[in-house]
Amino acid sequence: MSQNREAAISRRLPTASLAAIGLSLMLVTGTSQADSHTGKMELSNGSIIGATCMGCHGFKGMGSGSIPRLAGLPKEVTAGKLMAYKSDALEGTVMNRIAKGYTDEEIQAVSEFFANQ
Amino acid sequence: MSLSRRGFLKLSAAMAGAGAMSATTGCQTTGMMAGRKRVVVIGGGFGGATAAKYVKLFDPNVDVTMIDGKASHTTCPFSNLVIGGLKDIDEITHDFTALEKRGVNVVKGWVTGVDAAARTVTLKDGRRFEYDRLVVSPGIDFHYDAIEGYNEQVANSAMPHAWQAGEQTLLLREKLEAMPDGGTFILAAPPNPFRCPPGPYERVSLIANYFQKHKPNSKILVLDPKTKFSKEPLFREGWTANYGNMIEWIGGDFGGGVTKVDPDAMTVTAGGTEYKGDVINVIPPQKAGWIAHQAGLTDDSGWCPINTGTYESTIHPRVHVVGDACIGSPMPKSGFAANSQAKNCAAAIVAMFHNENPPEPSWVNTCYSLVAPDYGISVAAVYRVEDGKTVSVKGAGGVSPKGGVNAKKEAGYARDWYASIVEDIWGS
Numbered sequence: 001m002s003q004n005r006e007a008a009i010s011r012r013l014p015t016a017s018l019a020a021i022g023l024s025l026m027l028v029t030g031t032s033q034a035d036s037h038t039g040k041m042e043l044s045n046g047s048i049i050g051a052t053c054m055g056c057h058g059f060k061g062m063g064s065g066s067i068p069r070l071a072g073l074p075k076e077v078t079a080g081k082l083m084a085y086k087s088d089a090l091e092g093t094v095m096n097r098i099a100k101g102y103t104d105e106e107i108q109a110v111s112e113f114f115a116n117q
Numbered sequence: 118m119s120l121s122r123r124g125f126l127k128l129s130a131a132m133a134g135a136g137a138m139s140a141t142t143g144c145q146t147t148g149m150m151a152g153r154k155r156v157v158v159i160g161g162g163f164g165g166a167t168a169a170k171y172v173k174l175f176d177p178n179v180d181v182t183m184i185d186g187k188a189s190h191t192t193c194p195f196s197n198l199v200i201g202g203l204k205d206i207d208e209i210t211h212d213f214t215a216l217e218k219r220g221v222n223v224v225k226g227w228v229t230g231v232d233a234a235a236r237t238v239t240l241k242d243g244r245r246f247e248y249d250r251l252v253v254s255p256g257i258d259f260h261y262d263a264i265e266g267y268n269e270q271v272a273n274s275a276m277p278h279a280w281q282a283g284e285q286t287l288l289l290r291e292k293l294e295a296m297p298d299g300g301t302f303i304l305a306a307p308p309n310p311f312r313c314p315p316g317p318y319e320r321v322s323l324i325a326n327y328f329q330k331h332k333p334n335s336k337i338l339v340l341d342p343k344t345k346f347s348k349e350p351l352f353r354e355g356w357t358a359n360y361g362n363m364i365e366w367i368g369g370d371f372g373g374g375v376t377k378v379d380p381d382a383m384t385v386t387a388g389g390t391e392y393k394g395d396v397i398n399v400i401p402p403q404k405a406g407w408i409a410h411q412a413g414l415t416d417d418s419g420w421c422p423i424n425t426g427t428y429e430s431t432i433h434p435r436v437h438v439v440g441d442a443c444i445g446s447p448m449p450k451s452g453f454a455a456n457s458q459a460k461n462c463a464a465a466i467v468a469m470f471h472n473e474n475p476p477e478p479s480w481v482n483t484c485y486s487l488v489a490p491d492y493g494i495s496v497a498a499v500y501r502v503e504d505g506k507t508v509s510v511k512g513a514g515g516v517s518p519k520g521g522v523n524a525k526k527e528a529g530y531a532r533d534w535y536a537s538i539v540e541d542i543w544g545s
Contacts, residue, residue: 041174043464045476051171051460052481055453056530058537059545065533066526093523093530094483094497101481101499101513 046113049106053114056094060117071117078111154179154470157238157248159228159408161185161213163192164254164440164455166542169221171463172252179470182222182246184238188212190543193313194452195535196282200290201323203490209282211543231412233433250466252428253414253421254440254455255406256281257312260419263402264305265377275380276397279320280312292396293324298332300395305375305385306341307400310420312441312450314347315496317400319486322352325360326489338394339366340387342374347449348486348496348516355488358521375399405442412436420444425507426478427465428458437462447509448500454482456538478502485531493517493527 041047054060056067063069070078084090085099086107102110156179158169169183189212198204213223226240231251238246259278261268272278272285279289293302302324306317321337328335345368346352356364367373372388379385384393404410404419414421414430421438423430423445428437439445439462440455448454457480468475480500485493498514500507517523 039174040177041171043175043467043473043476045479048461048464048476049479051464052457052479054541055456055481055538056483056534059541062540064537064540066529067533067537093517093527094495097497097513097515098481098483098499099513101501101510106479 042113044109044113045106046109049102049110050113050117053110061114070114073111073114075108075111075115078114079107082107082111154249155247156181156250156252156466157246158183158252158254159231159238160254160256160406160440161187161190161216161223162254162256162440162455163452163538163542164256164442164459165252166190166213166216167456167459168252168254168437168439168463169216170219170542171460172466173219173221175463175467176470177220179467180222181220182224182248183213183216184224184226184228184240184246185213186225186227188225191282191286192452192539193280193282193316194538196279196286197316197320197323198487199282199286200279200293200320201327202290202294203323203326206283206287211539213543215544228408229411231408231414231433231436233412233436236435249435249470251436252459252462252466253409253412253430253436253438253442254459255408255442257403257441257450258405258407258410260402260404264375264399266380267378267399267401271378271380272399272401275383276378276399278400279398280307280316280400280403289396289398293327296332296335296395299334300332301336301338301393302328303338303340303385303392303394303397305378305387305397305399306339306343306346306373307402308342308374310446310450311400311403313484314449314451315352315484315486317341318346318348318352319488320398321364322355322359322486322488325356325363328363329360335363337364338392339364340373340375340385340392341366342369344369347484348494350519351494351516352486352488354519354521355492355494355524359489359492403441405438409438409442414438414442416444418444425502425505426461427469427475428462429465437466445507447507448480448482448498449484451482451484453484453538454480456542457481478507480507483534485527485534487528487531488524489528491528492521492524493529493531494524495527495530 057070058064061070082099085095156172158165169181173181189210191210195209217223229241230239277285277288279285375385375387377386384391421443423443428439430436439458441450461478465475483497485495494517496516499510
């Protein structure tokens with residue numbers, strides 16, 4: 001099953017990159033409503049976990065006010081923070097409670113997903 | 118059906134300027150259009166709108182039609198801020214424009230029938246839609262008959278429930294504004310399971326905040342059939358810290374369950390005692406939304422049994438139920454949970470269309486409640502599948518620490534959470 005998933009992820013990589021390019025174009029050219037409504041999201045373990053993060057961190061992890069942006073953050077930065085919340089090395093509010101729900105592998109997968117947004 | 122097909126074609130043509138990718142695939146040949154998979158979604162709330170958006174996001178070549186009786190959705194989350202006078206109803210009302218721009222065919226109409234064998238959905242006006250997969254996200258309906266003297270007409274006049282946001286929210290707000298200082302507000306809380314477990318307690322918190330500023334001699338009474346409630350220690354601590362003894366809670370152990378109301382006398386009866394209120398908010402026992410019953414998707418509990426992860430009905434194949442209407446336990450019936458469930462459901466549907474294994478399901482629920490405008494509390498949980506069942510991951514989740522140490526910060530997060538989730542669902 002996990003092999004299937006990896007195959008599925010690699011097949012979708014070009015689309016994910018396209019979406020990332022579309023997003024960065026949108027950021028460079030300012031807010032274009034039309035651009036923000038196109039694109040595709042990969043179907044992977046990272047995107048499924050990432051999609052739940054968007055409930056607070058905003059669509060594609062764009063952030064909102066005091067809730068940090070995750071989109072485009074280097075994978076190591078996000079993963080490092082999540083691991084620190086998980087071990088309580090970093091004290092947050094709700095994130096210590098949430099980070100403990102994921103395996104190290106899942107943390108890597110979701111961090112990679114947001115790095116590509 | 119031919120009408121809706123033409124509708125899809127017209128939509129694809131309209132999208133040509135906005136989305137090159139979808140326009141190219143959409144306009145190629147009618148043969149390709151005929152081969153496109155069709156998802157119909159009933160409901161434009163947290164579950165339905167998320168499902169519509171994320172099916173389209175995971176595979177833009179799926180034709181998605183979302184049907185709602187209204188042209189916009191007014192959210193139950195943050196409706197307590199409208200009731201407490203902290204927000205305007207427009208700020209919690211979201212239209213479906215962004216979903217249309219994404220290529221979702223948004224249809225305004227009332228669904229009156231689902232034919233699971235023929236795979237069609239019929240509207241009151243006679244329009245009919247065919248589907249390969251149907252997502253039903255109708256929210257809740259009420260057991261009006263569970264409380265003597267209560268019914269829909271009473272809810273729309275003397276004693277609103279305000280548990281479906283919109284007109285009901287405004288009705289309760291108007292009554293609170295009209296209430297004289299020194300009056301009594303009574304909230305009759307519902308039994309489990311119900312939409313938004315911390316909701317009634319956040320509501321009385323924000324009404325207390327309003328009273329404190331404008332009607333400081335008023336009292337609040339919560340009559341509750343339950344013996345405990347969501348985030349109870351945190352709410353109690355916050356009530357004392359912010360409002361002294363303005364809020365009184367009578368639980369099930371002390372006969373708190375309301376069994377009878379008299380809208381003319383403005384009284385409610387609980388545990389054999391009659392209580393008189395100036396404003397009375399009755400939140401009745403609940404069940405899945407009307408169409409779920411009509412479509413035969415409910416069991417004896419009044420809610421919809423579903424398969425773990427895919428949210429496919431265990432009663433009707435190719436029909437998925439997400440949000441408050443489904444039996445999603447151990448997840449609560451919350452907007453956040455509906456959003457999380459709908460994403461997993463959308464992923465499963467798209468994967469099935471491609472004959473692939475869906476990704477491993479994964480869910481989060483994070484519920485913020487405002488005890489006061491600058492005093493927030495939260496409960497969170499992470500869920501995964503173990504032995505074919507959804508379980509709350511041990512060692513993760515839980516509630517805010519006591520002592521209000523993070524209360525100010527979490528009040529800010531609560532507001533930013535709302536901005537994020539509505540953007541995720543009805544925004545870009």
